[in-house]
Amino acid sequence: MIKVVAKRLxxxxxxxxxxxxxxxxxxxxxxxxxxxxxxxxxxxxxANLEAxxxxxxxxxxxxxxxxxxxxxxxxxxxxxxxxGRTVNDIIGDALPVSxxxxxxxxxxxxxxxxxxxxxxxYKKNSWLDFSAMFWAMAGVSLxxxxxxxxxxxxxxxHLGWLPPALWEDWRSAILPVIxxxxxxxxxxxxxxxxxxxxxxxxxxxxxxxxxGLGMGSVLFKHALKxxxxxxxxxxxxxxxxxxTGSFVVEFFFAIPGLGKHxxxxxxxxxxxLIMGVTMVYGVIVIxxxxxxxxxxxxxDPRMRVG
Amino acid sequence: xxxxxxxxxFLKNRPAVVSGAFLVFVALCAVFAPLITRHSFEEQNIAxxxxxxxxxxxxxxxxxxxxxxxxxxxxxxxxxxxxIITALVSVFFGMIYGAVSGYAGGxxxxxxxxxxxxxxxxxxxxxxxxxxxxxxxxxxxxxxALAFVGWVNLARLVRGQVLQVKEMLHIEAARAVGVSSTxxxxxxxxxxxxxxVIVALTFQxxxxxxxxxxxxxxxxxxQPPNSSWGTLANEGWRGMRSYPHLIFFPGIVLFLTMLSxxxxxxxxxxxxDPKSR
Numbered sequence: 001m002i003k004v005v006a007k008r009l010x011x012x013x014x015x016x017x018x019x020x021x022x023x024x025x026x027x028x029x030x031x032x033x034x035x036x037x038x039x040x041x042x043x044x045x046x047a048n049l050e051a052x053x054x055x056x057x058x059x060x061x062x063x064x065x066x067x068x069x070x071x072x073x074x075x076x077x078x079x080x081x082x083x084g085r086t087v088n089d090i091i092g093d094a095l096p097v098s099x100x101x102x103x104x105x106x107x108x109x110x111x112x113x114x115x116x117x118x119x120x121x122y123k124k125n126s127w128l129d130f131s132a133m134f135w136a137m138a139g140v141s142l143x144x145x146x147x148x149x150x151x152x153x154x155x156x157x158h159l160g161w162l163p164p165a166l167w168e169d170w171r172s173a174i175l176p177v178i179x180x181x182x183x184x185x186x187x188x189x190x191x192x193x194x195x196x197x198x199x200x201x202x203x204x205x206x207x208x209x210x211x212g213l214g215m216g217s218v219l220f221k222h223a224l225k226x227x228x229x230x231x232x233x234x235x236x237x238x239x240x241x242x243x244t245g246s247f248v249v250e251f252f253f254a255i256p257g258l259g260k261h262x263x264x265x266x267x268x269x270x271x272x273l274i275m276g277v278t279m280v281y282g283v284i285v286i287x288x289x290x291x292x293x294x295x296x297x298x299x300d301p302r303m304r305v306g
Numbered sequence: 307x308x309x310x311x312x313x314x315x316f317l318k319n320r321p322a323v324v325s326g327a328f329l330v331f332v333a334l335c336a337v338f339a340p341l342i343t344r345h346s347f348e349e350q351n352i353a354x355x356x357x358x359x360x361x362x363x364x365x366x367x368x369x370x371x372x373x374x375x376x377x378x379x380x381x382x383x384x385x386x387x388x389x390i391i392t393a394l395v396s397v398f399f400g401m402i403y404g405a406v407s408g409y410a411g412g413x414x415x416x417x418x419x420x421x422x423x424x425x426x427x428x429x430x431x432x433x434x435x436x437x438x439x440x441x442x443x444x445x446x447x448x449x450x451a452l453a454f455v456g457w458v459n460l461a462r463l464v465r466g467q468v469l470q471v472k473e474m475l476h477i478e479a480a481r482a483v484g485v486s487s488t489x490x491x492x493x494x495x496x497x498x499x500x501x502x503v504i505v506a507l508t509f510q511x512x513x514x515x516x517x518x519x520x521x522x523x524x525x526x527x528x529q530p531p532n533s534s535w536g537t538l539a540n541e542g543w544r545g546m547r548s549y550p551h552l553i554f555f556p557g558i559v560l561f562l563t564m565l566s567x568x569x570x571x572x573x574x575x576x577x578x579d580p581k582s583r
Contacts, residue, residue: 015424026440141564143516145523145539146557149546157547164547240429244520247431251524252543263524266439274439281432289427 004297012286019282020070020275024063027271066275075276080268087276090261095280097167098250098257102242104177109184109238114231116185117192118224121200122215132189139186144248148179167255176253180245184238188231195230199223232295239288243281312577322573325566332563336382343380345373348531359551366551368541374552377533378559384534385560388449389515395453396514397507400460401499407461408468409491415465422461430455431517435526443526451521452514460506467499501578508574512567519560535560 041049050056054065069076075087116136120129152175156164163172199205200223208222246259254260258277265273317323335342345351350372359366366374407418425433434451441447471477472495480490515535521527522536523543530537535556542552 015427018424019428023436026436029440137568138561138565141512141561141568143519143523143539143557143560143564145543145553146561149543149550149553149557153546153550236427240427244429244431247524248520262435263526266435266526269439274436278432278436282428285427285429 005294008290008293012290015286016279016282020067020279021063023275023278024066027275028059028062070279075279076272078265078270078273080265080270080273087272090273091258091276091280094256094258094261097255098246098259101167101173101176101180101249101255101257102239102246104173105180105242105245106184106238108177109181109188112181113185113188114192114224114228116189118196118219118227120189120193121196122219124197129193133193136186136189136193139182139189142182144179144182144245145252147182148175148249148252151175151179165252165254167253167257172253176249176255179252180242180249183241183245187234187237187241191231191234192227195227196223199227202226229296229299232292232299235292235295236285236289239285243284316573316577319569319573319576321569325569326573328562328566329570332382332559333386335379336386339376339379339383343373343376345376348372366549366555368552374538374555377538378535378556381533381535381538381556382559384445384528384532385515385518385536385563388445388452388518388534389511392449392452392456392514392518393507393510396456397460397503397510399453400457401464401496401503403457404461404464404466405468405491405496405499408465409472409487409495419465422458425455425458426462430458431520434517434521438521438526444529445532448518448521448527452517455517456510456514459510460503463502463506464499467502468495471495471498505571505575505579508567508571512564512571515560515567516564 047056054062057065066076073088075091078085078087078090116132120132123129152164155162155175162174164175166172167176202223205218205223208218213222243259246257247263248259249255250257250260251263258280261273262277264270265277351367368374368377403418403422407415407422410418433455434448437451437454438447441450477490477494480494485494518527518534519536519539522534523540525540528534528537530541538556539553539560542549542556546553
């Protein structure tokens with residue numbers, strides 16, 4: 001087991017390095033620098049700025065410098081807030097917000113999606129199953145901004161129960177969390193249903209039923225336990241869905257998270273911030289996939305052969 | 307009656323047929339946009355701005371007094387063509403990549419799949435945004451970025467299929483009589499893969515339409531006066547509280563289109579690729 005963990009951890013290093021190199025060179029071939037503004041700067045000032053941020057050095061040297069800084073956990077200055085906030089400051093403020101948002105969304109999606117999937121499989125082909133699966137299909141097709149605007153119109157504008165934007169107390173978190181959870185919820189419900197149907201058709205479930213166990217015990221203790229194994233593989237796509245979803249959700253609800261900063265960094269061409277946020281996303285995605293592999297190895301001993 | 311069993315099964319699948327009809331209708335609207343709209347998509351009528359739906363403007367007007375219905379119909383042109391073109395490009399490249407990787411096997415396959423794995427675990431829209439930083443925003447940026455990120459799924463799918471097919475007897479026979487690898491790949495392997503590839507294409511198109519509207523909604527996509535469903539939603543959401551029609555109509559058209567593609571895709575899968583069910 002330790003060997004598997006070590007091997008997976010090591011294999012994450014080249015992936016991260018590749019991502020870093022890729023983003024670095026994407027940013028380097030971009031036409032126009034961060035100091036090309038509508039009002040041209042005097043050449044001396046521009047030269048000084050470029051010297052300060054080492055733009056006058058050859059690319060390979062800049063690359064080496066960036067790698068060195070990164071290995072010390074330093075993402076560099078943000079061009080947008082020159083002299084003020086560094087990329088580290090921004091990420092330090094924004095990451096907890098996005099992490100909280102994403103965490104609640106995933107918890108909500110699991111808490112609702114799994115029971116819905118189990119019930120749909122249990123009551124296969126009933127109206128409950130059909131309507132649940134229709135909504136699961138709709139959930140994958142619904143644009144985030146449509147969900148968000150319907151929720152805001154109903155619960156903020158019409159009923160006045162919940163704030164329509166910002167990130168302050170728990171009440172302001174409800175609408176963004178639900179919006180972000182729609183797609184993961186639909187994915188979880190669909191997959192849980194499919195794998196529950198398979199589990200319910202197995203011999204050990206029939207045995208459990210035959211020996212007179214209650215339906216709850218059969219469903220949740222015997223069938224669901226095995227049916228959840230394939231659902232674990234969804235973690236990767238879920239994290240991806242939550243990251244991309246957070247771009248729209250944070251933009252829509254004006255939440256000061258990583259996604260909102262990423263979008264404005266792209267519009268402002270704030271390269272160090274773009275690279276920093278990309279690296280954070282990279283680490284999150286790689287960690288999530290690592291976790292899936294390890295969970296799998298833990299659940300299913302056959303996977304431990306590394 | 308119809309001889310083709312799969313086609314008959316597809317026609318019996320009512321959601322798929324209705325969805326297919328809806329998609330054809332949307333496509334026809336996009337093609338014949340000038341004929342079915344009463345107002346040009348850029349004609350401004352300030353006196354009539356921000357009106358709700360009425361006889362003259364069936365979906366109302368936007369803040370500049372432009373007909374929202376026209377803008378959605380013309381937006382369908384952008385959304386649909388971006389979706390279809392990018393899906394075709396990425397399916398084409400993914401297919402070639404996967405076929406070469408699967409057929410070559412060994413070291414080549416190992417390296418090529420490692421690269422795919424790396425792309426696979428990252429959210430593709432994150433990559434698309436990074437690419438748009440490099441290529442630039444707007445139509446060209448969107449098309450190139452979406453085309454570039456969509457090939458990964460196809461590469462995996464086709465590789466898996468090629469690995470199975472390549473052990474078949476007729477391939478072995480072809481190899482034994484000295485047919486070249488390229489010819490085997492194109493003439494003997496690829497024809498067997500059309501079913502799964504077409505199914506994958508029907509799922510890739512909505513993914514890319516959604517990708518386009520996602521990027522346009524957050525302000526990185528098409529620039530005005532061009533309109534797509536995403537840009538319309540972007541223009542609409544700020545005034546949403548007072549004028550909800552501005553975000554609802556584009557959003558609902560987009561939603562129905564996505565849903566239809568899902569149903570049609572499921573139907574096509576039962577027809578063309580029944581094994582995967």
